[in-house]
Amino acid sequence: MKVYVALILGTVLLVGPFAWMLTLSVTTPEGDLTVANYTGAWREAPIGRYAVNSLFISGATVGLYLFLCSLFAYPLAKLRFAGASLLRLLLLATFLVPWEVTFVPLFEVCARFGLYDSAWGVILPASVNAFGILFMTDAFRTVPNSLIEAARLDGWGEFRIWWKVAVPLVRPSLAALAVLIFLSSWGSFLWPLVVLRQDSSYTLPVALSYLQGTFSANLRYLAAAAVLSALPPLALFLAMQRQFVAGLLKGSVKG
Amino acid sequence: MRESLRRRGLVLYSVFCILLGCQDDVPHIEFWTMQLSGFRPYIERVIADFEKSRPGTTVVWVDVPFTAMGQKLMTAYVAGRPPDVVNLNVDLASSLAHLGALVDVRDHSAGYLPSVWESLRVGEGVYAFPWYLSTEVTIYNSKLLAEPPRRFEDLPGRVIGKYAMCPKIGSDTDLLKFFMMNGARVLQDGKMDFSDPVCRETLLFWKKLLEAGQIPPEALTESHRVAIDLYIRGQAAILLSGPQFLKIVKQNNPEVYAATKVAPCILGRAGLTNIAVMNVAVTTASPRREDAIAFAAFLTHGLNQLALCREAAILPSVESALEDPFFSREETLEDQARAIAARQLRTSKVLVRGLKRQAEIQKILQQATQEVCFNGADPDAVLRRAEETINRLIR
Numbered sequence: 001m002k003v004y005v006a007l008i009l010g011t012v013l014l015v016g017p018f019a020w021m022l023t024l025s026v027t028t029p030e031g032d033l034t035v036a037n038y039t040g041a042w043r044e045a046p047i048g049r050y051a052v053n054s055l056f057i058s059g060a061t062v063g064l065y066l067f068l069c070s071l072f073a074y075p076l077a078k079l080r081f082a083g084a085s086l087l088r089l090l091l092l093a094t095f096l097v098p099w100e101v102t103f104v105p106l107f108e109v110c111a112r113f114g115l116y117d118s119a120w121g122v123i124l125p126a127s128v129n130a131f132g133i134l135f136m137t138d139a140f141r142t143v144p145n146s147l148i149e150a151a152r153l154d155g156w157g158e159f160r161i162w163w164k165v166a167v168p169l170v171r172p173s174l175a176a177l178a179v180l181i182f183l184s185s186w187g188s189f190l191w192p193l194v195v196l197r198q199d200s201s202y203t204l205p206v207a208l209s210y211l212q213g214t215f216s217a218n219l220r221y222l223a224a225a226a227v228l229s230a231l232p233p234l235a236l237f238l239a240m241q242r243q244f245v246a247g248l249l250k251g252s253v254k255g
Numbered sequence: 256m257r258e259s260l261r262r263r264g265l266v267l268y269s270v271f272c273i274l275l276g277c278q279d280d281v282p283h284i285e286f287w288t289m290q291l292s293g294f295r296p297y298i299e300r301v302i303a304d305f306e307k308s309r310p311g312t313t314v315v316w317v318d319v320p321f322t323a324m325g326q327k328l329m330t331a332y333v334a335g336r337p338p339d340v341v342n343l344n345v346d347l348a349s350s351l352a353h354l355g356a357l358v359d360v361r362d363h364s365a366g367y368l369p370s371v372w373e374s375l376r377v378g379e380g381v382y383a384f385p386w387y388l389s390t391e392v393t394i395y396n397s398k399l400l401a402e403p404p405r406r407f408e409d410l411p412g413r414v415i416g417k418y419a420m421c422p423k424i425g426s427d428t429d430l431l432k433f434f435m436m437n438g439a440r441v442l443q444d445g446k447m448d449f450s451d452p453v454c455r456e457t458l459l460f461w462k463k464l465l466e467a468g469q470i471p472p473e474a475l476t477e478s479h480r481v482a483i484d485l486y487i488r489g490q491a492a493i494l495l496s497g498p499q500f501l502k503i504v505k506q507n508n509p510e511v512y513a514a515t516k517v518a519p520c521i522l523g524r525a526g527l528t529n530i531a532v533m534n535v536a537v538t539t540a541s542p543r544r545e546d547a548i549a550f551a552a553f554l555t556h557g558l559n560q561l562a563l564c565r566e567a568a569i570l571p572s573v574e575s576a577l578e579d580p581f582f583s584r585e586e587t588l589e590d591q592a593r594a595i596a597a598r599q600l601r602t603s604k605v606l607v608r609g610l611k612r613q614a615e616i617q618k619i620l621q622q623a624t625q626e627v628c629f630n631g632a633d634p635d636a637v638l639r640r641a642e643e644t645i646n647r648l649i650r
Contacts, residue, residue, distance in 0.1 A: 108334045194327050209320040210292050218506045
């Protein structure tokens with residue numbers, strides 16, 4: 001019984017703000033139902049253009065992230081080579097450095113490589129990190145060694161084994177990682193704002209901040225835009241829900 | 256075959272992206288504003304006029320959300336890529352001026368209100384052109400309060416509704432502002448001094464109102480947005496704010512707006528009101544310094560400021576613009592608020608200005624206020640400690 005009360009309370013706490021936002025977005029100040037807040041928000045800020053920017057940046061980030069993290073993770077999980085432990089230690093060490101500390105050097109690197117004011121300046125720095133590599137290392141450990149040995153006996157190279165044998169078997173983990181990274185990239189605010197110059201290339205969270213102008217702020221428009229911006233991640237999560245849960249549970253039960 | 260085509264496509268796409276990223280910029284002045292995208296036609300018109308008056312000069316405008324300006328600007332500055340011209344508030348301008356990042360424009364003072372111009376002085380130099388101004392007026396809900404008090408000490412013991420007001424005591428350096436509004440001279444010879452009993456009394460005054468439930472605890476922790484939000488929801492009877500914020504009330508609660516009236520700003524014992532200044536600075540890193548200074552001066556000259564004031568309930572920093580009959584018009588609520596603010600401007604001052612390490616000072620003051628008001632700490636000891644910490648910081 002206590003568990004249910006706790007679960008209900010937790011749900012209310014989590015869903016409450018979203019429900020409030022949803023209510024605000026479909027009502028007038030007088031309390032009547034309306035869709036005018038959605039059309040108004042669409043008119044005030046070019047949400048469509050920002051959504052396309054966000055979709056491109058988040059999509060490319062997820063694609064690159066999954067590719068690079070699983071490519072780095074496979075040898076850590078399945079190959080024996082000198083310095084593997086040191087590499088793992090170095091990866092873990094990156095967790096000790098807060099993201100904000102890397103802001104200025106990262107900006108300088110982006111500027112030198114001509115990535116300032118380019119969507120790639122947002123995508124590339126977020127396209128690989130220790131969390132993804134370690135997450136995928138754990139996932140690859142669950143791939144039976146016998147399958148990999150059999151492929152080697154057939155004369156397959158390690159890259160081909162990784163792509164044709166290992167990656168298909170860790171698909172649920174990839175799905176879980178895809179959802180997590182998409183959400184983080186979709187909601188990212190400060191880095192896109194710092195590295196992108198032209199407001200035409202800004203992302204949705206930045207567009208939301210524009211609806212809260214210096215001299216005006218229509219909270220109902222803001223709520224409508226926030227609901228709209230929550231739809232793509234929500235759709236992605238619903239589409240990948242089963243694989244997401246399976247991916248998170250992978251490795252939690254020893255077979 | 257298909258695999259090879261795919262590979263070639265990928266290589267071509269990568270080369271295209273790299274080329275796209277590396278394309279050279281056309282020479283231009285880069286101009287950043289603080290969340291003024293709502294005034295796009297105005298800004299674009301000013302830029303077009305400037306470009307016409309100075310052939311061969313191009314201005315690229317970038318609008319930055321208010322809350323992110325500090326971070327974006329500091330990152331760009333440290334990486335050696337700041338904009339040429341940037342719209343700043345007094346705090347940010349002061350921080351950057353102390354870092355030597357802004358150009359001294361002391362020779363361009365003609366026409367600006369002297370008190371406002373002086374407020375931008377840091378040491379010997381003046382590091383920004385004043386742009387638009389605002390002074391606080393008393394915005395009040397006439398259904399909750401028949402008439403607002405003239406002085407803070409006359410704040411009503413009880414109001415209909417939840418709170419009398421939500422003064423911004425805990426964010427920015429507004430505590431210093433309240434000390435000064437009550438007559439304390441907290442900044443003496445570049446040092447902070449809280450020894451005047453007025454500081455202690457001011458702090459205890461707000462503590463008393465907090466304990467009586469007349470002001471919310473958020474007054475000590477949150478920004479001005481919370482004060483606006485409480486007023487919009489009809490939970491606070493008074494909103495001390497610039498006239499420009501009336502639009503937000505109108506947009507979000509027409510019922511509260513209909514009951515809203517305006518009056519001169521509630522005063523402290525010294526009878527002073529504060530001026531909030533937005534300014535425009537030129538960065539020392541700008542390779543087109545002369546053009547950048549010319550643009551900043553053009554943007555802030557009288558006619559351009561007057562045109563901006565017609566679009567938002569703000570005030571100009573140029574004397575000739577302020578004399579326009581537009582600022583004595585009293586047809587709408589916004590007009591009335593603007594007229595009150597314009598009248599107040601002549602007797603107002605920029606109370607807190609030119610502080611080094613503004614952000615850190617803000618944290619020290621916020622902590623001190625919370626220690627006294629929430630934890631019941633001894634105000635004398637807390638103020639002494641805050642004063643010492645700040646003086647060590649700005650030494």
